[in-house]
Amino acid sequence: MNKIGIGALAACALACLPAPAFAAPPAATAASDTDAQAAAKAARMQWFADAKFGIFIHYGIYDVDGVEESWSFFDEKIPYADYMQQLKGFTAAHYDPQAWADLIKASGAKYAVLTSKHHDGVALWETKQGLNVVKDTPAHRDLVAPFVKALRKDGLKVGLYYSLIDWSSPDYPAFTKTRTRYEIKNDPARWNRFVVYYQSQLRDLMDRYNPDLYWFDGGWEHSAAEWHSRQTRDMIFAHNPNAIINSRLPGYGDYGTPEQGVPIRRPPDKYWELCMTINNSWGWQPQDHDFKTPYEIIRILSDTLGMGGNLLLDIGPRADGTIPQEEVSTLKEIGRWVRKNSQAIYGSRAGIPKDYYYGDSTLSKDGRTLYLFVTGRPNGPLLVKGLQNHVLAARVLGSDLPVKAHLSGKWSSTGAPGLLYIDVPDAALDPEVSVVALQLDGPIKLFHEDMKPITSN
């Protein structure tokens, strides 16, 4: 523990954290949003904003042959009939929803999102409206209910993925990339039948499972007006005013969903969640062994946290319900790291711009603790620039070894605080990513005046 005095400088009176240099301003809330609405939304979003890490599960008949979920027939890589043959092989013989939930909990995730129905239209519960694993596969049972129950038992929040698109429904316009059943403008009654169909399925999901989070997908094929998005959102809120809806319900979602690519800069949405596969496939594909390492995922997670987002990491169980060993061991290693560094993760907010610390960082909610993420083995002290606070204590999370820090280069006439150097002992480093916590004397204040060249003394 070290005490370091960093003089607050008169020239820098601004007390609050500047908008990070790398951050685009948060997207303006709709003009009609009042402060009260914004506060209500913030309260509704709180668990999600604090959770930071979730597990996505793609599970469906596409796992029988290990083909790409839904897209394999839509893109005409295999005939629709062959794809649907997989119904016959979907047994879920070793499906153990409590083991899934326990693994998710062990990974440090606070919520999970299960594909209740993908674009192929095959529901994992006994929907009255269409194809489902209870009626149409040898699994012959509802696979959603026991998983929801297991998640809740483990204190995890429940998200259900639901594809608005349903390429199997006779009332849905698109069938494959070259075959369209009809156009809405030529047969609005048929489209309306589809809207009733999908909204009835949703009502069923609400009544049966009351998910905390509705993870829509496929909205891109139609407009918000065509989907009756507003009506759908109102229906969800009428049932559960605390539900959260992702932005793939066109026009009416609560948070942005960048996919696969880690954003370079902070996305414009106030709330956002990066969804990403653990290898290169959403569902189980036997030839795909290109698994990301725990280190790579932890770096993606810390990068995401540093920009104020959540990571939704996708795994793909086999058709029998078993989870590949590579995925199990990676989730456990992530869990080890998340538990060790939990205070820098859960409930954190975006860190400081990279101009101040050349790495990822987060802040505690009160802004009084700055967490610096350290990758690899630094070849010298860490450097933080422009920090106007006194640092009351510095430590590496999960270690008691003393961390030395000192200020250098303080030159008051420029107004800039000195350079803060932090020596992290080698023995305190984590094999993946280490986290250094700086306890500050108050809410963080960063120096952000432009420096003027000195032309004369």
Ligand code: GLC
């Ligand atoms: C895309 C794909 C889909 C996948 C989803 C997950 O939207 O259509 O197959 O389920 O991403 O985010």
